[in-house]
Amino acid sequence: MATSSSDKHNPISSPPLQDRVAIVTGASRGIGRAIALHLASLGAKLVINYTSNKVQADLVATEINSSFPGSTPQALTVQADVSDPSQVKSLFDIAEQFFNSQPYILVNSAGVSIAKITPVADTSLEDFDRILRVNTRGAFLCAKEASNRLKRGGGGRIILVSSSIVASLRPGNAAYAASKAAVDTMVKILAKELKGTGITANCVSPGPIATDMFFAGKTEEMVEKAIDECPLGRLGQSEDVAPFVGFLATDASEWVNGQVIRVNGGYI
Ligand code: NAP
Numbered sequence: 001m002a003t004s005s006s007d008k009h010n011p012i013s014s015p016p017l018q019d020r021v022a023i024v025t026g027a028s029r030g031i032g033r034a035i036a037l038h039l040a041s042l043g044a045k046l047v048i049n050y051t052s053n054k055v056q057a058d059l060v061a062t063e064i065n066s067s068f069p070g071s072t073p074q075a076l077t078v079q080a081d082v083s084d085p086s087q088v089k090s091l092f093d094i095a096e097q098f099f100n101s102q103p104y105i106l107v108n109s110a111g112v113s114i115a116k117i118t119p120v121a122d123t124s125l126e127d128f129d130r131i132l133r134v135n136t137r138g139a140f141l142c143a144k145e146a147s148n149r150l151k152r153g154g155g156g157r158i159i160l161v162s163s164s165i166v167a168s169l170r171p172g173n174a175a176y177a178a179s180k181a182a183v184d185t186m187v188k189i190l191a192k193e194l195k196g197t198g199i200t201a202n203c204v205s206p207g208p209i210a211t212d213m214f215f216a217g218k219t220e221e222m223v224e225k226a227i228d229e230c231p232l233g234r235l236g237q238s239e240d241v242a243p244f245v246g247f248l249a250t251d252a253s254e255w256v257n258g259q260v261i262r263v264n265g266g267y268i
Pocket of ligand 1: 027028031049051108163205
């Protein structure tokens with residue numbers, strides 16, 4: 001019996017992201033790492049991006065490749081600073097060349113925050129510039145490159161990791177929240193601009209997630225407060241975010257487009 005096009009990604013016959021190339025920025029650690037591992041479990045071929053932490057990025061690639069023994073590796077690592085246009089371009093170049101295929105999926109999880117809660121009055125211009133440079137300029141450059149280079153005709157996905165802080169508006173995080181609010185706005189316009197390409201664009205906005213970024217500069221009391229503020233009575237884990245990103249990456253999510261989706265256990 002002939003296979004219809006609707007059967008092509010039938011989860012019963014094949015994994016939903018079978019052979020689709022996914023670039024995940026900031027995948028050496030934290031949320032990006034969990035997303036990369038999850039997309040690989042859905043069949044995607046992974047580009048594990050990092051900026052300085054080669055050892056941890058290599059561990060992620062090794063974990064994926066050891067689960068898919070075969071002649072061609074399922075994952076490779078690429079160092080690139082998302083705030084540098086030539087490095088972002090080269091990230092896509094390497095992905096295409098290595099897998100000999102146009103990428104379908106870009107997940108921008110690379111991000112930085114302030115070392116400790118600081119009001120606007122005490123935030124240095126250096127911190128403000130650094131945060132906007134990576135979080136906003138980086139998301140812009142990755143989204144721009146993805147808009148030009150992801151596969152056309154269906155299945156193309158741009159997923160930008162933002163933050164629930166845009167809505168929770170906690171004092172001491174203005175520069176970080178502003179850097180993510182810009183991304184939320186950008187994605188809504190980007191989705192419309194991508195009309196006719198079959199590429200969707202969305203933001204996923206976690207609440208507090210137990211990663212290096214969350215724990216940096218926090219006292220035990222601050223951690224307890226974050227737990228207390230969550231209706232589910234715990235901190236989020238990277239693995240709480242990854243399956244939702246996995247859904248967005250598949251064909252099943254096509255009708256979700258231009259949205260900012262908070263994945264935060266009811267935190268806000
Ligand atoms: P994390 O554990 O600190 O990891 C940050 C990741 O980003 C690392 O892989 C790091 O690479 C990479 N990175 C940093 N600067 C980069 C640059 N210029 N170019 C390329 N990669 C860069 O952070 P996380 O908690 O997983 O955060 C991931 C995303 O979720 C961020 O966008 C963050 O804003 C967002 N988020 C986090 C939380 C939370 O509570 N954790 C909540 C809401 C939203 P290296 O390992 O090489 O340094």
